Amino acid sequence: MTPTDTTLTQCQDKIGYTFNNKELLRQSLIHASASGERLESNERLEFLGDAILSMVICHELFERFPHYLEGELTKVKSMLVSRRTCGRIANQLGLGRFLCVGKGMIAQQKLPNSCSAAALEALIGAIYLDGGSQPAREFILQQFNPLLERADARLPQENYKSMLQQYAQRSLDCTPIYEVLDEKGPDHSKCFEVGVVIGKQRFGSAWGPNKKEAEQIAAFITLKDLAVIPADAKPPSVSL
Secondary structure: OOOOOOHHOOOOHHHHHOOHHHHHHHHHEHHHHOOOOOHOOOOOHHHEEEEEHHHHHHHHHHOOOOOHHHHHHHHHHHHHHOHHHHHHEEEEEEHHHOOOHHHHHHHOHHHHHHHHHHHHHHHHHHHHHHHHHHHHHHHHHHHHHHHHHHOOOOOOOHHHHHHHHHHHHHHHHHOOOOEEEEEHHHHHHOOOEEEEEEEEEEEEEEEEEHHHHHHHHHHHHHHOOOOOOOOOOOOOOOOO
């Protein structure tokens, strides 16, 4: 099974890049589960694209943050090129609807995040082989620029609980406690409201699709209340 010419045209329109060699695009959209031979799948392109993505992001971070130390640059880079981030960007692009997968995966309601992330990396590899480093760089920066603009090595990436605990223990001599204040919905799809207590002080509460994510949002709100992070910082995303 391979992507049709119509699929390739729609994919090119979506990503804003036209291939000279459309077979590269076709191969980038073939998951191993849909290929008789793994060499015909997008795995080799994924390998190449992963390296190119890392190189472009590292170079961009080096240029944008001249005062960051190596450890700070590594911290932001790890977040940006993670499977979770790549999968999220692939889903925003809608790559899943162009991807050829095996029958077992077709039956799933949603593609695994790792599959979506691999498709994005394979696409980057294909663009690089087709047009060279500049088109690949332009595509990467177009997709990752919103994240690059919000990148801050001095904030723990999407781990506000850890940041709050470190601050509370260091500055307030207390450990944050998370209390479940309310829950709604059927057993298979509950939402939870969680509040933060530090010492004798109660802070704002937050709702989330599970206790873990509600705790993260509540920690984020508390950090803003304590002026540990900027008042205009954007809240963490949750999978509601």
